[in-house]
Structure formats: C-alpha cells, structure tokens
Amino acid sequence: MNPATDDLRDLYQEMVVDHSRRPRNFGRPADANHHAEGYNPLCGDRVTVYLRVVDGVIEAVGFEGSGCAISTASASLMTEALKGKTPAEAEALFADFRALVSGTAPGGGAAAALGKLAVLAGVQEFPARVKCATLAWHTLRAALHDEAEPVSTE
Amino acid sequence: MKIASNELQALQPARPLAFDVGRLRGDFPILARRVHGQPLVYLDNAATSQKPRAVVDAEARYYAEYNANIHRGLHCLSEEATAAYEAARDRVQRFVNAARREEIVFVRGTTEAINLVAASYGQRLRPGDEILISAMEHHSNIVPWQLLCERSGARLCVAPIDDAGQLRLDEFERLLGPRTRLVAVTHVSNALGSINPVAELVALAHAHGAAVLVDGAQAVPHLKVDVQALDCDFYAFSGHKLYGPTGVGVLYGKAALLDAMPPWQGGGDMIRQVSFARTTYNDLPYKFEAGTPNIAGGIGLGAAIDYVDALGLDAVAAHERDLLAYATARAADTPGLRLIGTAAAKAGILSFVVDGVHAHDVGTILDRAGVAVRSGHHCAMPVMERFGVPATVRASFALYNTRAEVDALFAALARVREVFA
Numbered sequence: 181m182n183p184a185t186d187d188l189r190d191l192y193q194e195m196v197v198d199h200s201r202r203p204r205n206f207g208r209p210a211d212a213n214h215h216a217e218g219y220n221p222l223c224g225d226r227v228t229v230y231l232r233v234v235d236g237v238i239e240a241v242g243f244e245g246s247g248c249a250i251s252t253a254s255a256s257l258m259t260e261a262l263k264g265k266t267p268a269e270a271e272a273l274f275a276d277f278r279a280l281v282s283g284t285a286p287g288g289g290a291a292a293a294l295g296k297l298a299v300l301a302g303v304q305e306f307p308a309r310v311k312c313a314t315l316a317w318h319t320l321r322a323a324l325h326d327e328a329e330p331v332s333t334e
Numbered sequence: 335m336k337i338a339s340n341e342l343q344a345l346q347p348a349r350p351l352a353f354d355v356g357r358l359r360g361d362f363p364i365l366a367r368r369v370h371g372q373p374l375v376y377l378d379n380a381a382t383s384q385k386p387r388a389v390v391d392a393e394a395r396y397y398a399e400y401n402a403n404i405h406r407g408l409h410c411l412s413e414e415a416t417a418a419y420e421a422a423r424d425r426v427q428r429f430v431n432a433a434r435r436e437e438i439v440f441v442r443g444t445t446e447a448i449n450l451v452a453a454s455y456g457q458r459l460r461p462g463d464e465i466l467i468s469a470m471e472h473h474s475n476i477v478p479w480q481l482l483c484e485r486s487g488a489r490l491c492v493a494p495i496d497d498a499g500q501l502r503l504d505e506f507e508r509l510l511g512p513r514t515r516l517v518a519v520t521h522v523s524n525a526l527g528s529i530n531p532v533a534e535l536v537a538l539a540h541a542h543g544a545a546v547l548v549d550g551a552q553a554v555p556h557l558k559v560d561v562q563a564l565d566c567d568f569y570a571f572s573g574h575k576l577y578g579p580t581g582v583g584v585l586y587g588k589a590a591l592l593d594a595m596p597p598w599q600g601g602g603d604m605i606r607q608v609s610f611a612r613t614t615y616n617d618l619p620y621k622f623e624a625g626t627p628n629i630a631g632g633i634g635l636g637a638a639i640d641y642v643d644a645l646g647l648d649a650v651a652a653h654e655r656d657l658l659a660y661a662t663a664r665a666a667d668t669p670g671l672r673l674i675g676t677a678a679a680k681a682g683i684l685s686f687v688v689d690g691v692h693a694h695d696v697g698t699i700l701d702r703a704g705v706a707v708r709s710g711h712h713c714a715m716p717v718m719e720r721f722g723v724p725a726t727v728r729a730s731f732a733l734y735n736t737r738a739e740v741d742a743l744f745a746a747l748a749r750v751r752e753v754f755a
Binding site for chain 1: 370690691692693694695698699702709710711715718724725749753754
C-alpha cells in the first residue's frame with residue numbers, strides 16, 4: 181500500500197467521517213451562558229461554541245458553523261468530551277489534544293485522558309490541517325474566558 | 335543598451351514551432367520531482383507558475399556575473415546590470431504592445447501596481463466621486479479602492495455577475511455615471527476563469543469620462559494582451575504567474591496620465607534634484623521607481639517573456655483551451671462535482687465543489703496523490719458568497735500541463751469519493 185494513502189486512511193478514519201457528516205451537539209444548548217466565535221481565514225471555517233457552565237462544571241456544550249471534515253469532526257468530538265468537566269480540566273484536555281495533533285506529545289502517542297479524541301491523531305501527518313482540528317478548541321477557550329472578539333487561527 | 339529588435343524577432347518564427355508539451359516540460363526542472371512518492375501534477379498555476387530553467391539561470395547569472403546596482407554606477411558591472419534591466423523593460427513593452435517604454439513601470443507585483451494607482455492617481459478623487467469595480471475582483475482589486483474611498487470620500491460601486499460568473503454588462507453600463515472617475519476590472523477572474531470583454535468595458539467607461547485600470551494578473555500568461563488595442567489607461571500584472579520570478583511585476587500606464595500623476599514613494603532613483611527647499615522628480619518611468627528595484631527579478635521576467643514569446647502565446651492559449659475543454663468534459667461526467675464559473679469565454683481555470691466534501695478535504699486528498707490544486711476562497715470572498723459556497727477547489731492550467739495530468743486529477747477525485755463514501 182502506498183504510504184501516502186495510508187496517511188489518508190489514518191486522517192479520515194470512519195469515526196472522523198461519521199462525526200463530520202452527523203455532528204453531535206450541533207446547535208445552541210438551552211440556557212447557554214458562555215459562547216464565542218472562531219474563524220479560520222485561510223479556509224473560511226467558522227464555528228460558534230456554546231457552553232452552559234454551572235457551579236464550575238460544564239453541563240452542556242454545543243456548536244454551530246460550517247467547515248471541513250476535520251474541523252467539524254473535531255468540534256463534534258470535543259463537545260462529547262467536555263460534558264461534566266471543569267474549565268481547568270477542559271484546558272488540560274486541550275493541551276493534550278493539541279500536543280497529539282501537532283505531533284509534539286511525549287512519545288508521539290495519545291494521552292490516556294483523550295479517549296475518543298485520539299481518533300484525530302492522524303492530523304499530525306498533515307501540518308496544514310492542525311488549525312482545522314484545533315479551531316473549535318481555541319474557540320472553547322475563548323468561550324470560557326468570555327472573549328467578545330472572534331478567535332482567529334491566523 | 336537596447337537589444338536589437340531584429341535580433342528578438344529572429345526568436346519568433348512566423349509560425350510557432352509545433353507545440354510539443356513533452357519536450358518543453360523538460361525546460362521546467364521542478365516538474366521532474368515527486369510529491370508524497372507520486373509524480374508532481376502541478377495544477378495551481380493561477381497561484382503561481384513554475385519557472386523554466388532559462389529564468390532560473392538568468393537570475394543566477396546576474397548574481398554570479400554582473401551583480402551591481404543600476405542607474406548609478408559608472409563601472410562596468412553597473413552598466414551591464416542597467417542594460418540588462420532596461421532591456422527587460424523593452425521586452426515587457428513589446429509583450430503588451432505599449433506605445434512607449436516609459437509607460438512600463440516595474441513594481442513588486444499586481445497588488446503593488448494597483449496600490450500605486452490608488453495612491454497616486456487616487457489623489458484627484460473628491461467626495462462623492464465613484465469607483466466602479468466588478469463582483470469578481472480579487473481582494474487586491476477591492477481593498478486598495480476601499481482604502482482610497484475612506485481617504486477621499488469617494489464611493490465604491492460594484493457591477494454584479496450572473497450565475498455563470500460573467501459580468502452583467504447591462505448593470506455595468508447602468509452603474510457608469512457622471513461621478514464615475516475610475517473603473518477597475520479584472521481581465522480574467524482568478525476564481526472563475528471568466529474573461530471580461532475589456533475593450534468593450536473601456537469604451538463604455540471612456541464614454542463616461544472614467545479612466546480604466548485592468549488587473550491582468552491572470553490574463554497575461556494565457557492571452558495576447560495589446561494595451562493599445564484595449565485602450566485601457568492602466569494595466570497591471572505580476573511576473574511570477576508568467577513563468578517569471580516572484581517580487582516583480584508591471585504597471586503599464588498611458589504616458590500622459592503617468593506624467594500628470596504625483597510620485598507615490600519617495601527615495602533614490604525617482605528624483606532629479608534634491609535640496610531641502612525643493613525636490614524635482616525624475617522622468618517616467620523612474621518617477622515611480624524609488625529605491626533599488628528587484629533587479630534580478632526584472633531580468634528574470636525578461637527571460638520569461640522571451641521563453642513565452644518563442645513558444646508563441648497563441649499556441650499556448652490553444653493548448654490550454656484544449657486542456658480546459660477536456661477537463662470540463664470530464665467534470666461533466668463526474669457525479670457530485672459542480673463547476674463554479676461556467677462563462678462562455680474562459681481561460682484555463684476549473685473551479686469546482688464536490689457534493690458533501692469541503693474543498694480543504696479535497697485538497698488534502700489530491701495532494702497525497704501528487705496533485706497540487708488550490709482549495710479556498712482564492713482571495714475572492716465576495717465571489718464565494720455570490721455562489722453560496724465557503725470555498726472551491728481550483729485547478730488551473732499552464733503551458734506545460736497535459737491531458738494525462740487532467741486524468742490524474744480526476745483519478746484523485748475518485749479517491750475523494752472513496753474516502754467519503
């Protein structure tokens with residue numbers, strides 16, 4: 181098998197394609213009390229992340245927007261991973277996730293805490309696509325900090 | 335310092351040599367390389383074209399053999415460098431059929447050429463004046479005018495395009511009014527491939543007393559451009575899309591207009607005499623060429639024009655038309671593929687979207703097959719908005735592309751469908 185096509189198979193795993201086609205938690209959750217917008221000017225991807233944070237716990241997460249398969253799947257998987265986490269835990273998860281997709285994780289592998297998010301490990305072979313995978317996460321961080329200006333990945 | 339014109343004509347046979355793509359591909363060293371283990375299929379020519387060895391060598395020879403600053407030194411190297419740089423200007427003049435060499439201003443690229451006109455010619459605009467552009471412009475032919483409008487109080491008007499990506503001539507004409515001072519339109523749309531009827535637009539604009547700037551970045555590599563026949567007032571293009579180096583481009587302007595325009599950048603070379611009381615400016619074109627220019631780039635652009643001239647732009651255009659027709663027919667046979675830009679008159683650009691797959695994912699999959707295309711908004715966000723798509727995939731052809739490469743593109747597109755099956 182051609183290594184170039186193996187890379188593609190690693191990138192576009194079934195779960196990634198599935199989440200890009202049928203994103204979970206798409207939309208604004210009821211009583212969302214934080215939100216932020218993210219934008220990747222390079223490819224035009226846009227995402228809005230909504231959070232309901234109660235007593236220091238992320239109770240609900242949702243997102244809206246349009247983008248490539250990687251950014252949509254990443255946003256969808258992120259919303260699943262965040263439920264029940266504290267903002268500090270969410271930030272720590274982002275750090276692990278970013279290390280994974282940018283190929284800077286110790287040993288190059290996925291931290292155990294990443295769970296299903298590890299399916300995006302294939303992104304590390306595609307440096308131009310790291311921004312797609314992290315757009316929703318940068319936007320999440322902005323939502324946690326109630327930043328009014330849209331987040332840009334550039 | 336002028337290259338004898340009969341010497342140059344000898345390079346151009348009355349009938350161009352048979353257009354042998356296989357042979358001329360050998361002139362482009364980069365086409366031999368592989369990408370991700372696959373032969374490179376370079377279809378991103380509207381972004382920048384590859385360079386023939388003659389261009390690479392011309393730049394290298396300048397640095398290795400006669401590098402010196404121009405227009406000042408009395409020494410041998412400076413004279414040689416000046417002669418080579420000015421000979422390149424003569425080639426450009428002939429290439430676009432400008433009436434005078436003074437009408438050829440070397441700049442950094444199309445973007446700088448347009449900014450020069452906006453900054454200098456734009457000084458005559460007053461509040462309430464209008465600038466008319468089209469809805470298919472590249473950001474570089476939108477933003478300089480928006481900035482000018484902010485400075486001057488002028489108003490930006492936009493002529494719409496139809497569903498095929500063609501300028502609506504009726505609307506264009508309707509928008510020309512007594513306050514229209516300047517029309518800025520592209521010759522060939524970078525995102526759609528549409529060719530605008532520039533001569534007709536110029537005639538309409540002139541009838542209303544407006545000057546016309548043409549963005550020729552996507553036209554000069556593909557069409558024979560004759561600025562006198564078009565009768566445009568300004569024509570801007572880049573070297574790097576014309577098989578030349580990056581960082582060099584051309585502003586053509588009618589001498590009478592350029593003469594009347596104030597300088598836009600001050601510095602060395604653009605002056606005649608400087609004192610603290612008063613400075614007088616140099617003659618055209620040097621009035622607009624402050625500072626040491628991209629000497630190697632200018633010389634490289636001259637070599638690129640020689641290369642294209644030797645092949646004959648008509649032969650190049652015919653070859654690219656064949657590629658576009660072939661690719662368009664293959665696109666029609668590809669389920670789920672929708673062309674964006676179906677103008678009757680098109681240059682070698684195939685812009686499209688794939689149902690249910692974002693252009694960026696298409697681009698990544700094509701890249702792994704060695705096929706280089708552009709995925710994105712092509713610096714023409716209003717065009718994307720007009721067609722209701724966030725981005726397109728754009729394959730753009732050059733003289734060295736082949737039908738086999740078009741086949742490789744469509745084979746890789748089949749792979750896209752497999753991944754997203």
